[in-house]
Amino acid sequence: MTNKRYILIALIALAVTIPATGCAGVAVKESTEDKGSVTIKTDGGKSVTLSSETEIPKGFPTDIPLPVEVGVVSSLKSNDSYTVAIETKLPMDKVVKLYQDYADKANYKEVFKMSEEGFYKYSGSKGNELFAFNFQLDLDNKKTVTGTLVYEKKP
Secondary structure: OHHHHHHHHHHHHHHHHHHHHOOOOOEEEEOOOOOOEEEEEOOOOOEEEEEOOOOOOOOOOOOOOOOOOEEEEEEEEEOOEEEEEEEEOOOHHHHHHHHHHHHHHOOOEEEEEEEEOOEEEEEEEEOOEEEEEEEEEOOOOOOOEEEEEEEEEOO
């Protein structure tokens, strides 16, 4: 069941990304660097890499906290934009505090925040950088928190 959820997340990301990059001249190839990833390139030089690897994509900022209790389940890299899907058994409030504290200390200015029971979403910016995260508590077991960390640096 978990794998189906991540495949669905990847397909949604792909569906959103392809129209943004333009459908003309899109080539799909299996990456030779990593098994379990697919790279999509456009004639315009843009690329998107979808990965089911449990590693952080190269270029993702190293100062964004990822303690051992937070597992990476998949990622999406598009030029200077990174999305990392995570899963953890840490309590929801501790996960939110970890990333909210990071955003505050890194001087991101809050752009959007939404909080409901079992759900939290934040986005902030500083200069040409964006940092966003969203988390949701598994409603069945109420012990697993899943979500995404997003970092983008515009040229």
